[in-house]
Amino acid sequence: FSEIMIETFQNATQHSNPQTGIADAIAAVQVYKSEFHFVIADSGIGINESLKSNPRFSSLELTDAQAIAAVLKHGYSRIDVPGRGGGLERVQEIAQKMSGEILIRSNSGLVRITGQSTTAEDVNSVTGTQICIKCPTSLFHITGA
Numbered sequence: 001f002s003e004i005m006i007e008t009f010q011n012a013t014q015h016s017n018p019q020t021g022i023a024d025a026i027a028a029v030q031v032y033k034s035e036f037h038f039v040i041a042d043s044g045i046g047i048n049e050s051l052k053s054n055p056r057f058s059s060l061e062l063t064d065a066q067a068i069a070a071v072l073k074h075g076y077s078r079i080d081v082p083g084r085g086g087g088l089e090r091v092q093e094i095a096q097k098m099s100g101e102i103l104i105r106s107n108s109g110l111v112r113i114t115g116q117s118t119t120a121e122d123v124n125s126v127t128g129t130q131i132c133i134k135c136p137t138s139l140f141h142i143t144g145a
Helices: 002-015 047-052 064-071 087-097
Strands: 025-031 035-042 101-106 109-114 117-122 129-136
Touching: 002 025, 002 035, 002 087, 002 129, 047 064, 047 101, 064 101, 064 109, 064 117, 087 101, 087 109, 087 129
Parallel strands: none
Antiparallel strands: 025 035, 035 129, 101 109, 101 129, 109 117
């Protein structure tokens, strides 16, 4: 789970406001009886605009939901350096191993990953990106919540 936290923190700082390098982000944790939610949200440019700042992807005409789906694949990143782009793919793999669910919302796109199922949809637009990872509390041996 620490790898998920590190990756999502790095994404907020590296991608939300690349022009200024300043990330307005917040992280939160909520523990329910059967679920643990970890959320990181920023008020940056969003995944689609971040991806388009890479010359390889600048001409792509993607919806926000399609851009989210793209960055879940290895090699899709704002940063045009070999080996970059794959962090969210790794977050997805870890969450799936933990029987978790991921919700990624960026501007007007929402992608939900539950098990091997991925759904994408257009939603009312918000500024920035929010990532929520839901996992069973049994993974953390949390009792009495």
